Amino acid sequence: MRLLVCVLASVLFMTVDHRRHHLETVRAAMAVIVYPLQFAVHAPFRGGKWLTDALATRRALREENERLRTQQLLIQARLGKYEELAAENRRLRKLLDSSVKVGDRVLIAEVVSVDMDPFSRQIMLNKGGNDEVFRGQPLIDAHGVMGQVMHVNPLSSTALLITDPGHALPVQLNRNGLRAVAVGTGATSDLELTHLPNNADVVVGDLVVTSGLGGRFPSGYPVGRILSVETDTGQPFAKVIVEPAAQLERNREVLLVWPGKEGASNKAQYAEGQEVRS
Amino acid sequence: MSLVRHQGGKAIVLSFLVAFMLMAVPLPEWADPWRPPWVTLALIYWCLAVPDRVGVGIGWVLGLFLDVLTGTLLGQHALGLTLVAFITLRFHKRVRVLPLWHQSVSVLLLVVLDRSIALWVKGIQGLATADGVVFSPALTSAILWPWVFIVLRDVRRKYRVA
Structure with a gap:
């Protein structure tokens, strides 16, 4: 009996969580309870960093x-x-x-060193709803686009990296403005430009930047460079692989961007728009 | 009477807290797919040891927290752990008396079930996942089960959980 209730509740939760976003508050509330644990896991790493800083020689x-x-x-x-x-x-x-608009408002967030589900590419940040982080917010580092915020909790947030198989990013080639969609492959250092015809003007080494279509990412941020272009006449589309410019698995600090705003938050403007495929 | 019967609840909670922390500890890239599902293992142990206290409901709640911790779809781990708890409760009398290596096999099957549900949920979401790697945690948990069992049994005896 209890089994039946629990199984039905699980299936219901999954359906609601997948289709709609009503459960975000439940998730946020539970995340607050889980956060001390994650913080405890993160603490030794933070301490190690502090120690290396403190013990660094004058030279x-x-x-x-x-x-x-x-x-x-x-x-x-x-x-x-x-x-x-x-x-x-x-x-x-x-x-x-x-x-x-040039000069977006940014905020530096620290990556909390905890591991998430190994079959999706997610990271946890130490900034959350209290710092006006919002769902769908773009995330960059010094080299390029990293991903976007998925779940906002009061004290922390989780972000989906652009390499996640469920993430799609509207991009264009910097050289000729050719538009495409960069889809994550699940591998650490690969993106794929989908639905580009075999005769598309793509050259290895081309810089790929965000196109700003979809309204979620501001335009003009570097995404990566074309790593390889494979054309097979038997296939309708070319297989184009992009190497992300951002150091997705290495950085400790990342930048949260408020697109096109230098002041107040703009939750309403970017809450909706392009939907993530997950 | 019930006070005498139900003691050592703190030890159970603490073991689950440690399991949750072990789930979040960063591992190198190659080792990450091999991380044993610590919470599942702890749940199986407590279901075997104190089936009247730890069961389906607790498994479900733990699963929800695990979903939040790992950022998966809310309910994915909950469903898996519910079924794991149910099956363990069903067979706890039989499994409890088996030798440790034999228990490992049961644990392997239970974790395979847990992972299959995860794979199924991911499949329904339309997310491509790595194929055989999904079941690698089952292998590591079967190998580690004797140690988990002994450590948790010592904890149980020390705090007289009954």
């Missing part, structure tokens, strides 16, 4: 400082040029009567 720190200084100088110089280009871009766009 190593000076060397790092030196390196960062040079890097900052380089980036500053490049940024100066970028500012100029952005201003020019704005001016030109004004001439074309279309507006574009």
Whole structure:
């Protein structure tokens, strides 16, 4: 009897969770209970990091400082040029009567080192609803797009990486603006551009950027580079593999982006829109 | 009387907490598919040891928390653990007296069932999953079962869980 109730409840939960999002509050409430456990698992890693920082020698720190200084100088110089280009871009766009927003609001989140389901690509972040994180929020690192937020809990959130088999990302080639959809394969370092015809103008090494279609990801963020293009005349579409630019399995800190906003949250605007295929 | 009968609840809770933490400990990429389902193992043990206290309902609740912990569809682990608890309860008198290596085989079958349900749920969601790798946790849990059993039995005796 109890078995029947539990099995039915499970099936009901799964159906509701898969089709609609009514159970997000239940999940968030339970996540708060689970969070101390995850935090406890994460604590030794955090302590280890703190310890390496604390025990770093003076020389190593000076060397790092030196390196960062040079890097900052380089980036500053490049940024100066970028500012100029952005201003020019704005001016030109004004001439074309279309507006574009540069400079999205971002927040640095730390990746909590806990393992999730091994058959999907997810990571856990230490920022949640209390920091205005919202469902579907884009996630980037210094090199490119990482994924989007799936579940928001008060203190933490989980994000789906772009390599998850259930994730699809609208992209375009930077060189010629050819649009495509980058679907995760489940492998750590592979994305696939689906439904590109055999004669599509795709060259190995092309930069792939987000197209902004679907309204979930801001346009123009780098996604990766074309790794291989296989054309088989027997197949209707070419098999195009993209290598993600973001360091999906390595980074400790990631950036949460509020697209097109420099101030207040914009939950309503991005709550709906393109649906994730999972 | 019931006070005498039901003691050591803390030990049970604690063992499940440890199991949950072991589920979340980061493992290297190659070892991750081989991680034994610690919560399932703990549930099987407690169902064998104290079948009147740990059963289907607790399995279901644990499964829900496991879903939240691992970020799967809410109910996937719950369904699996419910069935595992039910079958263990059904056969606990028979399995309890078997030698440890023989119990390992039963554990293997139970974890295979658990994983099959996970695979089935993923399949319905339309998510492609790695084929044979899905059942690798069953192998590791069968190998580790004797140790899990002995450790939890010591815990049970120490805290006089009955």
